[in-house]
Each structure stands twice: as C-alpha cells, then as structure tokens.
Amino acid sequence: MNRTAYLDIARKLFLVAMLAFFLLPFLWLATTAYKPSGDIFSIPPRFTFSPTLDQFRTVFRLFDVWNLLKSSVIIAAGSVILSLLLGVPAGYALARSKSRFAMATAYFLMAIRMIPSVAALIPFYMMMRDVGLLGTWMAVILINSMLNAAFVTWMMFSYFRGLPKELEEAALTDGCRQLGAFFKVALPAVRAGIIACVLLCLMFSWNDFLYPMFLTKLDTKPLSVALLSAYGTKDITWGTLGALAHFSTIPIVIVVLFLNRYFVQGLTKGIH
Template structure:
C-alpha cells in the first residue's frame, strides 16, 4: 500500500511538472530572448550558454519613452481599480445585506455584464468618448475598464459579504452605530482580504488590457501593453525588443501579486463561498 501511494505521488508530481513546463516554456523563451544576441534568438537547437547582452534594453530605452508608458499603465490601472472599488464594494455590500428578493438576481446581472465580450462594447463606447471629448485620454480607458471591473467587484464582494456573519454589524448598530458607520467600521475591515483580492484582479485586468487601450488612446497616453505592438515591423518582428518590453510589462504586476499573494488567495477563496 505504501509503495502504491509513493508511486501515485511520484506520478502526480511528474504530471504537475510536465504541465508546468508546457505553460512556463514560452515565458522562459521570451525572457531569455531579451538577453540573447539577435543572431542566436532562433538558433537550433535553442542555446542556454549564450553570452548575455543588454543591447535590446538599450534599444528600447533609446527609441521609446518607457517611463511615460509605465506611467500611463499605472494611472490607467490604479484609476480603474479605485473607481471600481468605490462603486463595487458598497454595491456588493448593499446586495449582500438586502432582504429584497431580487437582490440575488441583480448580483447575477452584474456577473453577466462581466461576461459580455469586450469588443461588443468598444464601438458604442468609442463614439460616446468621441462625443464628450475624452477620446485619446486616460479617462476613456479608465471608464470602460471600470465598467467591466466594477461589475466583477460587485459580484465578488457580494459573495464575500454574504459569507461574513452579520453579528458584529448588528452589535455595532445596537451600541448606537449607524448602518453606514457599521459598514465602514466593521464590514470593511472584516472584508480586507476580499478587497485586496479585488484590487489585484482590477489592476491585472487593466494592466494587461490591449483592446481598449489601443483604440481609445493616442501616442502620449498609450500604456506599455500597447507599446509591445511596436516590436512588429513591416517586414519582420523585433523579438529581442519585445522580450525587453515584456520585462517592463510583467515584472511590476508579478511583484505586486507575489507581495499580496496571501491576501489574494484568502480573498478569492472566501469570495466563492
């Protein structure tokens, strides 16, 4: 029995490593491409004993304003996250504590909004932003990302608040606290993990967005996700430049996810109860 158990564990670990290798291989290829000389990027078989070079990083720093691109990505991502939380957290709490029989249906409606294909909203939103003069600005991308992210935050926080007991809030109101005070002083601190998980989801969705950012911004407001497209030339693709840009596009969001991983896992798990 013990031998069979060890064999099963070894098989499971091998399967996990195989799947991990399949998913991580493109990432490793992209990272190493940023440090390979152009002549060795497509060497067959692929070589790992190459002489590292920073030429691709020097190239993009010379011909592209990476600081502006990163600034635009940060503004769009944080702006969307703040606006989504400002609207979605109170909405999720109101639905979770509501005794109205249609509250659950409304919560599912917000989930349905998040499932709508993004491209379906692009053209009407493009025309709206053009008519009100926001086309080409950060606000256009922040607003449309907030529309989708707010629906997700509302659904997630509805599930999270519904899983929290009402005893502490009722005790606070018994002691003279208003419903609004109970929300800020009791419910929000108790839902800290869910809020942090929502922030991470919103930032990741907005940071990685390409469709909205490519159509709704201009040259001075484009984020780093759209700048990756500049690696595609007329006759070829500058894979080294793309690999270098990918560092700036992935490292900040990966570091944030690793730093807040504990809250992310706890909030995401509690939010689906």
C-alpha cells in the same frame, strides 16, 4: 515506500511538469531579451549564449519607456480605485437587501463582464469623442471601471452574503450607525476578498490592449499597446518584444507575489 508515498511523488512530478509547460514560453521570451540578435534565430536553437543588454538599449532608444510605464500605472490604479469605490458598496447593498431580485441583479452584473470587448468599444469611443475625453487616460479608466465594477459587485456580494449579520447588529446595538458598521465591521472582515478583487481588476486593466489601443493617443498609450510595435510588416523583432515584456510583466508579478497570500484566501473563502 508504500503506495501513498508513490502517489505523492507522482503528484509533485506532475505539478512540476505542468509548471514547466506553462512557464516555458515566458522563459523563452525572457531569455530572448538577453540574446544577441544573431542567436535569436539560430538553427538549431542555442541554449548557451553570451548575455547582452543590446535589446534593452534599443528599447530605450526607440521608446519612452518611463512614460509608457507611467501610463500603465495611472490607468491600472485609476481603474482599480474607481471599481472598488463603486463595486464594494454596491455588493454590500445587494447582500443586505431583502429584495427577492438581489441574487438575479448580482448575476446580471456578472454577465456585464462577459460582454465581448469589441461590442462596447464603438459606442464608448463615440461617447468619449463627444465629451472630449478621447485620447486621455480617463477614457480607458472609465470603460475598465464600468466592466470591473460589475465584476467587483458580484464578487463582494458573495463575500458580504457569507458574513454573519450578527456582527453588524452587535455594532448597531453598541451605538454605531449603519455606515459605521460597514466601515468598522464589514470591510475589515472581508479584507481578503477586497485584496482578491484588487489583484483581479489590476490584472484586467494592466493587460488590457483593445481599449487603450483605440482610446488613447501617442503620449497616453500604456505598455500593453507598445508591445504591438515589435510586430513589423515582414517579421517580429523578438528581442524588442522580449525586452518590453520585462517592463510589462515584472511590476504585476511583484504585486501578486506580495499579496498572493490574501489573494488565495479571498478566492477560496469568498464564493458561496
């Protein structure tokens, strides 16, 4: 084999090693959910065991799993929809704006997403308390949308800025209004970018812990907060944590697998 073939093999082996390195903790946690309690802390660790569903039975006995899952879905879906409704038109408006401050405005909105989560928590907590939304899904949806919409605006600003204006001008020449050109020409042309924004906002909202922890109550808490219940005062119930992690990770993994092609296209073509 020539040098190129050796380099190709070395590159693939390196990628496999890195993939195994990053997936090993997740695989360990996933298999923990199927281990008997006595095998979880065995020394030395046992790589062979008799699978059991006892950890899942415990989870269903101690938690209202379907209500937790429903809360996660409502919060994530609501945050994504509201973020897109605000961020996509704002990104388009900035991209087509002739103001010399358009670029600075876009990057200022991106800076909003970098605000530490805890810095926005206390004032937002007081606002939700005053308007009577504390303890509801809407409180979490609003704060997630505030941060994610700024991120979507910055992302879509880049996508629309890279879109030739001639496409919309041709639609306007054919009698289409500006709003029609936006919906019929601009939006379909940046579909991959919108899907990339959907997946990123979905992951931000689905995995969020801090805001749901303080802004929801017992019957509106999502799965991300329920995972904390596995941490006791003296130890961690790894079996319970592993079983709950299945419900927390599998839905988002399935969505990403279905939309992965558009996600990669959006990330590689959208930023200019």
